[in-house]
Amino acid sequence: MKARVTVTLKNGVLDPQGKAIQGALGSLGVDGVESVRQGKLFDVELATSDPAEAEATLKAMCEKLLANTVIESYRFEIAS
Amino acid sequence: MKARVTVTLKNGVLDPQGKAIQGALGSLGVDGVESVRQGKLFDVELATSDPAEAEATLKAMCEKLLANTVIESYRFEIAS
Amino acid sequence: MKSAVILFPGSNRERDVANALRRAGGAVEIVWHGESELPTGTDLVVLPGGFSYGDYLRCGAIAARSPVMDAVRAHAERGGKVLGICNGFQILVESGLLPGILTRNRDLRFICREQHLKVERADTAFTKGYAAGQVIEVCVAHGEGNYFADPETVARLEGDGRVAFRYCDADGSVGGLSNRNGSINDIAGIYSENLNVLGMMPHPENLVDAAVGGTDGAALFSGLAKAA
Amino acid sequence: MTSTEPAITPELVASHGLKPDEYERVLKLIGREPSFTELGIFSAMWNEHCSYKSSKLWLKTLPVTGPKVIQGPGENAGVVDIGDGDAVVFKMESHNHPSFIEPYQGAATGVGGILRDVFTMGARPVAALNALRFGDPEHPRTRHLVSGVVSGVGGYGNSFGVPTVGGLVGFHTRYDGNILVNAMAVGLAKADAIFYAKATGVGLPVVYLGSKTGRDGIHGATMASAEFDEGSEEKRPTVQVGDPFAEKLLLEACLELMASGAVVAIQDMGAAGLTCSAVEMGAKGDLGIRLDLENVPTREEGMTAYEMMLSESQERMLMVLHPEKEAVARAIFVKWGLDFAVVGHTTDDLRFKVYLNGELKADLPIKELGDEAPEYDRPWVETPKAQAVAAANVQTQADSREALLTLIGSAELSSRRWVWEQYDHIILGETVQKPGGDSAVIRVDGGPKGLALTADVTPRYCEADPFEGGKQAVAEAWRNLTAVGATPLAVTDNLNFGNPEKPEIMGQLVGCIKGIGEACRALDFPVVSGNVSLYNETQGRAILPTPTIGAVGVLADVAKSATIAFKREGEAIILIGD
Numbered sequence: 001m002k003a004r005v006t007v008t009l010k011n012g013v014l015d016p017q018g019k020a021i022q023g024a025l026g027s028l029g030v031d032g033v034e035s036v037r038q039g040k041l042f043d044v045e046l047a048t049s050d051p052a053e054a055e056a057t058l059k060a061m062c063e064k065l066l067a068n069t070v071i072e073s074y075r076f077e078i079a080s
Numbered sequence: 081m082k083a084r085v086t087v088t089l090k091n092g093v094l095d096p097q098g099k100a101i102q103g104a105l106g107s108l109g110v111d112g113v114e115s116v117r118q119g120k121l122f123d124v125e126l127a128t129s130d131p132a133e134a135e136a137t138l139k140a141m142c143e144k145l146l147a148n149t150v151i152e153s154y155r156f157e158i159a160s
Numbered sequence: 161m162k163s164a165v166i167l168f169p170g171s172n173r174e175r176d177v178a179n180a181l182r183r184a185g186g187a188v189e190i191v192w193h194g195e196s197e198l199p200t201g202t203d204l205v206v207l208p209g210g211f212s213y214g215d216y217l218r219c220g221a222i223a224a225r226s227p228v229m230d231a232v233r234a235h236a237e238r239g240g241k242v243l244g245i246c247n248g249f250q251i252l253v254e255s256g257l258l259p260g261i262l263t264r265n266r267d268l269r270f271i272c273r274e275q276h277l278k279v280e281r282a283d284t285a286f287t288k289g290y291a292a293g294q295v296i297e298v299c300v301a302h303g304e305g306n307y308f309a310d311p312e313t314v315a316r317l318e319g320d321g322r323v324a325f326r327y328c329d330a331d332g333s334v335g336g337l338s339n340r341n342g343s344i345n346d347i348a349g350i351y352s353e354n355l356n357v358l359g360m361m362p363h364p365e366n367l368v369d370a371a372v373g374g375t376d377g378a379a380l381f382s383g384l385a386k387a388a
Numbered sequence: 389m390t391s392t393e394p395a396i397t398p399e400l401v402a403s404h405g406l407k408p409d410e411y412e413r414v415l416k417l418i419g420r421e422p423s424f425t426e427l428g429i430f431s432a433m434w435n436e437h438c439s440y441k442s443s444k445l446w447l448k449t450l451p452v453t454g455p456k457v458i459q460g461p462g463e464n465a466g467v468v469d470i471g472d473g474d475a476v477v478f479k480m481e482s483h484n485h486p487s488f489i490e491p492y493q494g495a496a497t498g499v500g501g502i503l504r505d506v507f508t509m510g511a512r513p514v515a516a517l518n519a520l521r522f523g524d525p526e527h528p529r530t531r532h533l534v535s536g537v538v539s540g541v542g543g544y545g546n547s548f549g550v551p552t553v554g555g556l557v558g559f560h561t562r563y564d565g566n567i568l569v570n571a572m573a574v575g576l577a578k579a580d581a582i583f584y585a586k587a588t589g590v591g592l593p594v595v596y597l598g599s600k601t602g603r604d605g606i607h608g609a610t611m612a613s614a615e616f617d618e619g620s621e622e623k624r625p626t627v628q629v630g631d632p633f634a635e636k637l638l639l640e641a642c643l644e645l646m647a648s649g650a651v652v653a654i655q656d657m658g659a660a661g662l663t664c665s666a667v668e669m670g671a672k673g674d675l676g677i678r679l680d681l682e683n684v685p686t687r688e689e690g691m692t693a694y695e696m697m698l699s700e701s702q703e704r705m706l707m708v709l710h711p712e713k714e715a716v717a718r719a720i721f722v723k724w725g726l727d728f729a730v731v732g733h734t735t736d737d738l739r740f741k742v743y744l745n746g747e748l749k750a751d752l753p754i755k756e757l758g759d760e761a762p763e764y765d766r767p768w769v770e771t772p773k774a775q776a777v778a779a780a781n782v783q784t785q786a787d788s789r790e791a792l793l794t795l796i797g798s799a800e801l802s803s804r805r806w807v808w809e810q811y812d813h814i815i816l817g818e819t820v821q822k823p824g825g826d827s828a829v830i831r832v833d834g835g836p837k838g839l840a841l842t843a844d845v846t847p848r849y850c851e852a853d854p855f856e857g858g859k860q861a862v863a864e865a866w867r868n869l870t871a872v873g874a875t876p877l878a879v880t881d882n883l884n885f886g887n888p889e890k891p892e893i894m895g896q897l898v899g900c901i902k903g904i905g906e907a908c909r910a911l912d913f914p915v916v917s918g919n920v921s922l923y924n925e926t927q928g929r930a931i932l933p934t935p936t937i938g939a940v941g942v943l944a945d946v947a948k949s950a951t952i953a954f955k956r957e958g959e960a961i962i963l964i965g966d
């Protein structure tokens with residue numbers, strides 16, 4: 001079973017990467033970009049084919065490792 | 081206008097981060113994860129409200145900066 | 161020899177390399193990344209180590225697209241010499257001046273340590289001061305030095321003798337534990353097609369002084385000074 | 389004041405960490421109920437972290453002067469003369485609580501803060517050290533914390549471009565819930581070009597520099613002085629995120645600006661950001677300060693005065709400038725891509741006045757904000773002397789071979805290479821002795837002169853006997869400096885303890901300070917800077933008393949520095965001391 005996890009910074013948390021990218025876009029002549037915030041994504045393959053089990057595994061992954069919930073939020077989607 | 085860009089490693093390109101995460105999950109007791117590949121995502125706000133213009137900007141961003149097409153591919157989605 | 165050391169926001173080894181060049185008898189000018197031209201009479205352009213633009217997005221990616229890089233590209237096309245060290249190497253691959261890419265170290269950690277290197281050939285402007293096959297000790301300090309390129313590119317690099325340095329152990333054997341970052345074929349540095357552009361991860365500029373670790377890096381700079 | 393601001397209730401006062409009697413003091417001082425913003429300002433200025441209210445009385449007993457001391461405690465960092473017109477500038481500071489919550493960012497911003505303290509004085513940072521204490525290696529969180537903290541320390545220092553040349557790492561179950569991250573930075577400056585926080589001159593522009601202000605770590609300074617409880621993982625406020633890239637730019641821009649002669653006074657925005665920095669600049673210079681907050685560069689929309697005054701966003705500075713140099717200064721900051729904004733000016737009324745869009749949000753007596761902060765002579769009890777144990781009475785379970793193997797294999801004694809290999813310790817090309825020896829040695833500007841640097845403390849000793857433990861930490865630092873051939877110069881300390889409201893803990897603090905003082909006096913080894921971190925307790929269990937000592941020595945010729953390795957076969961080994 002495949003799934004995609006996305007981890008993004010919570011609102012208000014400084015994103016130095018996004019800031020630097022936005023600045024660079026300006027100087028590359030790409031205009032009209034008002035903000036950029038960078039996040040992570042993880043494409044995961046799970047052994048199970050049971051959606052409930054997959055969900056439990058994904059949640060455990062996110063909480064234990066992939067996201068630091070102090071500053072990040074996560075979401076996941078199981079591919080149909 | 082909001083959009084999300086995702087940048088992922090091309091198939092066949094080694095992903096040491098993904099591998100390390102997979103290893104770490106094992107030692108954290110999260111089982112049943114067969115593979116992890118890490119990518120990046122960018123949440124972008126664009127000044128324009130014209131979808132065609134937005135698409136052109138997003139394409140330019142990806143080609144010029146966000147993805148290194150030697151090893152990465154990109155996709156974007158404009159939020160409706 | 162007149163060198164232009166390019167200063168990007170976030171460069172942090174520009175002083176180190178400028179010192180090494182001056183010690184070798186060269187003249188050095190620090191050039192701001194916003195310039196669109198190099199100082200007249202520049203023989204060698206140096207892209208120094210550091211974390212240009214914080215290494216955000218991808219190492220070297222944003223710096224590779226700054227105004228001065230067009231001038232650097234033109235300089236290289238004219239046959240001028242370009243040396244990229246560490247972040248400079250990352251900038252060179254991001255700007256297309258060298259093939260491939262540098263990714264996260266295999267174990268994902270930053271590594272700073274002494275490192276032996278095998279000098280693959282001694283007939284380039286950069287390695288005149290060494291003998292082919294010589295083992296030198298320099299140091300590495302990077303988080304993303306894991307060189308990667310597709311198999312055809314690697315074959316071409318190898319076939320054309322464009323690998324400049326490889327990670328090795330003290331007695332020169334390549335492969336195994338001495339390659340700490342996971343680079344393909346133990347590659348620590350590569351040349352451009354015309355051998356006038358060199359990108360390398362290790363820091364020869366930090367080993368030019370017997371009081372501070374050793375002098376195995378000095379021959380690179382003195383060789384360059386003689387070549388000019 | 390606007391109606392959107394919460395009413396001042398006893399609960400609100402308590403949640404700002406002000407005790408009822410401290411709030412009484414506020415009322416007496418200003419003669420009315422404070423506004424919400426003013427309450428925030430008091431809580432920032434009067435918490436343990438900024439006011440040193442529990443430790444001040446005892447810190448005063450430390451020797452802080454000496455023929456070579458240019459600046460002792462009280463500024464952003466200590467300054468010591470090293471001859472030839474050069475000065476070394478250094479300080480150590482803790483970032484314990486934030487690192488426990490978010491190890492990477494907590495440690496990184498700790499390093500960022502201490503580097504800023506040093507370059508605020510006009511010094512270019514040339515070395516960093518870090519003293520780390522973690523819980524039991526088997527504790528479920530330890531691995532995660534070690535790996536996050538070490539990569540955070542490295543991540544910031546490596547990118548900023550300062551060699552991290554030394555430190556210490558220890559493990560003990562008493563740090564399970566409260567790890568310690570003490571970061572030390574060392575810089576070099578010209579002895580006659582040191583910059584201070586004290587503002588002079590009325591009507592001069594107060595300028596904001598660096599990164600934009602966000603809602604980071606609002607109330608972080610208060611958090612750093614509050615004991616952890618089970619719920620704090622939920623209640624925890626936003627952690628600051630560091631941007632070493634911005635800090636590197638800030639360093640270059642500040643040094644360039646200082647060289648231009650534009651700077652009257654400068655203060656970094658550390659804990660409690662804009663509040664502490666503005667008040668300090670004014671109070672030290674016997675001036676008032678007026679701030680107009682609408683000019684503060686912000687990252688988020690609709691920030692309130694309260695939020696702006698308490699934000700702990702990183703990589704920011706406050707300066708008072710010579711007005712005629714404003715354009716020069718602005719050009720330097722624009723070149724480096726940093727924010728530059730005039731956010732207020734100095735006044736002659738000794739008031740700290742904060743306006744937002746013309747509305748008065750705070751109007752407080754500036755001197756009293758600092759000077760009238762509560763100061764406690766907290767009750768303390770001497771740590772009972774432990775019974776001496778005769779060697780003959782110690783049961784041995786293992787033979788000496790086994791015991792030796794156990795010791796070598798323990799986390800406490802294992803090699804620290806895994807840690808310091810993640811730190812760039814060679815950048816700048818002056819590292820003569822890298823990590824692995826007794827002290828690190830760095831050359832000063834090409835030599836032959838050099839500095840020796842070390843950080844030491846043995847918490848077990850301090851727990852057994854705070855006075856002797858404090859002495860021992862200083863003595864060990866001294867020995868580590870002399871072992872490489874350096875003449876010891878001065879000390880910075882980072883006093884990490886539990887809850888000082890408990891007499892036993894206060895007794896540890898007092899004992900250690902007395903011990904440190906005694907050793908420093910005996911050795912002519914003044915304390916020139918330092919930091920106190922209290923309330924390192926979880927569910928009533930305190931850390932081991934951990935007064936980390938950072939020390940600096942000078943060598944006339946680095947070529948003569950001694951190293952730890954045996955050099956040749958067949959040479960005599962001599963043991964000195966007893």
Ligand SMILES: Nc1ncnc2c1ncn2[C@@H]1O[C@H](COP(=O)(O)OP(=O)(O)O)[C@@H](O)[C@H]1O
Nearest residue numbers: 518553554555556557804807808823824825826
């Ligand atoms: N956190 C750290 N950062 C940098 N260097 C460190 C750190 N911890 C230990 N070291 C270095 O490793 C070496 C050994 O440290 P330690 O085991 O504490 O030895 P000692 O007890 O002799 O001081 C020292 O040179 C020290 O500076």
